[in-house]
Amino acid sequence: MVEKVLGLPHGTRHVVVISKHEESPHREFYKTDYDHGRRAPIHYAATILEKEVDLDDETFFRTFFLVALATHLTPGTGNMVPLEYLGSLEVASEVCEYAWGDQILKDVMTEIDTFQKKKKKAILDGAFKKIWVGSCLPLVAIIYMDHLDFPESSISTHHINYSLPRASHVTDEDFKFVMLHDKSRLTLNAHIYGARPFRAPESTPYAIQRSNYDDQPATHPYIQQTGNNCTNHPPQTEENQDMHHEAPRFPIKLPEELPAYILQIIGTHKSKWAQDISKATSRLSKLHVKRMEEFAQDVLAATKDNAPDPKNYSSPHWTWTQAFAEPPPSTHEGEFVDASTAVVQTTAAGPTTMATVEANLAHISPQSSPIHAPTPTSPTQPTQDNTSEGPNMSHNVNEGGQPSTGDVLHTIGTQTQEKKNRKKRACLRKTEDTRLKKIKVTSSSIELYNKYITARCLRPPKKTDKRPPFIDYGGYHISYEHFRGALKPRGWVDTHTMELYIRQFNLQQTMEACSSALPTKYAFSQSLTAKLSVPEEKFVATNCLREFNNAYQDGSLKSKDMLYFAIPHKQHWILCCINLLYKQINIFDSDKKLKNDEVYELSNNLVTNFTTLATHAKAFTKLDFMKFTCFNPPDCPQQKTHYDCGIFTMLFMKQWDGKIMANFSKDTYGHRAIITELIITSQLNNQDPTWVLKTN
Incomplete structure (x- = not known):
């Protein structure tokens, strides 16, 4: 390992280490007058290399190697060149025959042992001092x-x-x-x-x-081409x-010397080749996800059509070959098993139900592709483990209408098996009525939008004017000019308007939670999101505890399925969702204006800081957010303009159910009208907006 890290020659001879008092013909050459006698400082040896022009090759190499040992390979704490290695530097041609890796490793372990002993002694004495550590610790x-x-x-x-x-x-x-x-x-x-x-x-x-x-x-x-840098591989x-973490290679053998014009041509074609490989990898990854989805749909459809009726089952010879077996036990919820490791099994205990097929397909991962690139995996509905019982785990009802003896109930009420130990369940869609439906624009929304937004009601205010706020949510208010500027047909949504929508969104989610089978959601305020979006080293959890505790208690975050964070960055909105249903981090970007690195860094800082904040607040103690998988939905709608990112972010909050993004029109004129009506007519608004119509 030492040889491959440092690139050292690996010989078989042991490095000769001479003592301080052992004679060496070259020892006095490197010594100079010092505060405590004659010593060999590094800067003196470096000066010899720079200024001495009449050095022979042996002396120059020996001096250079001593400086390399003192500064990189075996640095000490005294800034001196290690003269004890002169015994192995007598002949320059024989240096490669010594086992320098063994000596450097021995030196490293000696320093580590010394450090540990000094640290233990300091703990016992109760007096902590600076501990100087040498050797090549990197x-x-x-x-x-x-x-x-x-x-x-x-x-x-x-x-x-x-x-x-x-x-x-x-x-x-x-x-x-x-x-x-x-x-x-x-x-x-x-x-x-x-x-x-x-x-x-x-x-x-x-x-x-x-x-x-x-x-x-x-x-x-x-040679690998990465940006403008060429690195050997x-x-x-x-x-x-x-x-992983290695890009495709550009295989080409080069002679030792090439003309400049040939090197320029090679550089141009290497860049083209790298771009072609990147495009092909991305295209094949998307195609693989599509094929895996089609495969899952075909298996489910075929099983549904060909599975025998459980009531008429009598033949002991009926078997069904499972394409993917149940995964091995895992300590992390939400982990998927690679399809290449699946084992084909035959179940002879009885007919296979659709629940069994869905449970098996839940562990299909597109990452079984030979292309080692991050491909999104479709979340699936979690089901109970039926590895041992097979199809007999299904919920059967006898003639009396009661569950038969020995069956495990699949309900989600108080009769659920091991209710105290069960994990958070995904939303069970029994009918299509429970899905999110397409947003419909009403005539009242268009009328109110034309009344307050399309037509300007007031002239711009003067400095002496003292106008009341247009919207007032219990102390959080906004002026008419700012509200109209954000929601007009070509307006960019600012953080104040987004905060109004978030408060109305949370109120609406609270009112619908008791009467809807849809997933429950909660959006955090803009002030808390801004504090969580800073780099990890600048985050101060105590500044967010009060606001988080209020949201944790008032919003009942423990029972929520999705947590939203609307992030404004460079005049562009993105939405980050902590998906508690499927243990995922979902990121929605309606314009792809930001680079993937920027989006990932923003979401990573936010989730990391949120984890730290939850630890301080002693919330979500049973969840490890850092083990959630990052899944960017491939069907995220894209805006057609450059000013609708805020509106799309609001629609993402409404239409995302944790697995599927419900369709909505990309023409945001009607959506702006709906959002305007929601904010103005909200029961949170304590201000009568009609005063803006009185132009006098």
């Missing part, structure tokens, strides 16, 4: 990072280059990415990590067999083909 951090397994959803935000030597390809952004995703969410301490699982040893860069570094050609035959083999 080596440990790089090896740890390379063994972590990151979620596929993160591939769209950051690519880790796993090329060798590792120290030449690791960047500060890599460490920031690791710290963000590996931070432990079970503690409030900002410096505790270990959240991500480890990868299989054979999928790490250290399991790949490579030739010696001194035998490699001057230019590597495999290993060839694709069975050992490393599953290593």
Whole structure:
């Protein structure tokens, strides 16, 4: 590992370490007068390399290697070159024969052991002092990072280059990415990590067999194009083909020297090739999702048509081959099993019901595609585990109308099996009437919209005018000019108008919760969303506790199915939804104005800070939001203009049921009229809006 991180030659001879008092013909060459006698500081050796022009090759190489050891490979705490390694630097041509990796690893472990002992002693003594640590400690951090397994959803935000030597390809952004995703969410301490699982040893860069570094050609035959940077990469083999965070290669062998005009042509075609690969990967990923959806529909339809009637079942030879078996037990709710690991099973206990088929299809993952790209998985309705009982777990009723003995009830009332231990259920759609319906524009909405918005009622106010607010929601008010400017046909919705809609939306959800079978929703205020959208290191949970506790108590967040956050960024609205039904994070962008990296960073900061806030408030104690899967619905409607993002965000809140986005017209004129009527006629409004009609 040390050799592959640092790119060192790996010989078999042990490194010769001489003591301080052992004679060496070159020791005095590097020493100079110092405060405490004659010592060999790093800056003196560097000065020799810069100013001494008559150095022979052996002396120059020996000095350079000592500086490399002192600053990078085995740095100490005294800023001195390690003269104890002069015994291995007598002959420059023999340096590659020594096992430098073994020596560096030994030095690292010695420093770690010293640090641990000093830390334990400081705890026992109760006196904490600065502990100086030497050696190549970044080596440990790089090896740890390379063994972590990151979620596929993160591939769209950051690519880790796993090329060798590792120290030449690791960047500060890599460490920031690791710290963000590996931070432990079970503690409030900002410096505790270990959240991500480890990868299989054979999928790490250290399991790949490579030739010696001194035998490699001057230019590597495999080059990856990332933006404007070219980085060396290993060839694709069975050992490393599953290593994610690596872009497709552009295989081309180059001689050692090429004319400038040829290099320019190669760079142009490498860029074209990278773009073609990116487009093909995206297109095939979308096609794979579509094919998997068609496959699931065909299996359900065929099973529904061909399944025998349970009442007429009598033959013991009836069997049904399951295309996908039940998944193994998992500690994380919402995890899907890769379709490639499914086992074909035969159930001879009885006929298979539609519930069994849906339960099996719930674990189909489009990520079984050979293309290792993050593809969205369709959420499915969770069902009870029927692995052991098979079809006999279905709810049968005898002639008396009572459940038969030994059957497990599938109800959701007080008779549910193990009610106290059951998970949160998804919305059960028994009929099409419980689905979200298309929004209809009424004549009253159009009349009110033309009355207050289309036609200007008041002239612009003067500085001396003191007008009452147009809308007043219990102290949160807005002027007529701002309200009209936000909801007019070509107006951009500001945060104040969005806040009015959110308050009316939450009130409407509370009133409909008792009489509707639809999922329950709650939208957080703009002030709390703004505090949660900041970077993780700038978030202060105590500033949000009061508002969160009020929402947690008044809004009964524990019983909600979806939590909404409307985020304004660069004059553009996006909607982030914490989907408690399917353990997902849904992101809706109606214009794709922002890059995927920006959208992911905004949502990631929000969910991370929300998790910290919930921990402080001791809310949602049984949920781990950081384990939710990121699913961006592919059927998200797109706006046709550049000013309707706020209206689309409001419609997303209304029409998303956690799994399906109900259709709505992309012509937002009628929707603006409906929203205007909802806000003005709301029972939260304490202001009579008709005063604006009195122009005198």
